[in-house]
Amino acid sequence: MAESTAERLDALQRMIEQGKAVPMSASCMINRSEALGLVTAVRAALTEELDAARQAAEASPPVLERAKQEAADVVRAAQQQAEQLVESSAVLQAAQRRAEQVEQQAAAEADALRREADVYVDGRIAAMEAGLQKTLSQIQTMRARLASRSGLDDDAATS
Numbered sequence: 001m002a003e004s005t006a007e008r009l010d011a012l013q014r015m016i017e018q019g020k021a022v023p024m025s026a027s028c029m030i031n032r033s034e035a036l037g038l039v040t041a042v043r044a045a046l047t048e049e050l051d052a053a054r055q056a057a058e059a060s061p062p063v064l065e066r067a068k069q070e071a072a073d074v075v076r077a078a079q080q081q082a083e084q085l086v087e088s089s090a091v092l093q094a095a096q097r098r099a100e101q102v103e104q105q106a107a108a109e110a111d112a113l114r115r116e117a118d119v120y121v122d123g124r125i126a127a128m129e130a131g132l133q134k135t136l137s138q139i140q141t142m143r144a145r146l147a148s149r150s151g152l153d154d155d156a157a158t159s
Helices: 002-018 032-150 152-158
Strands: none
Touching: 002 032, 032 152
């Protein structure tokens, strides 16, 4: 419709531009019936276009409402996503706290195992030390008997 209105206005402009000039004036001579026909056609086309524009304007409130609803939906979705991010952040923090607790517990258990192993090793070394001391004592006793029987101490003193 807009194209036909523009075409009709262009035709009216050409008619006026091509009209026969009246000498000694700014007026021109055009065909009255053609000009009035174009003006009537333009008026009818404009009326149709205005009616269509009014209908579109009247239909706009539902479109605007729909757009507002869509905007509200987008905002709600964004808020939900933000809440989920915050919750996941809280979950992450809780997981990190739990991991720290597990790490501390594992370190404590490792220390306990290390102490237990040290106590065991110390007990074994102490038993070995007691055995060696007993053996050393027996060796000293045997040497002393041997020395007293054979007089080895006297020989060692004279040499």
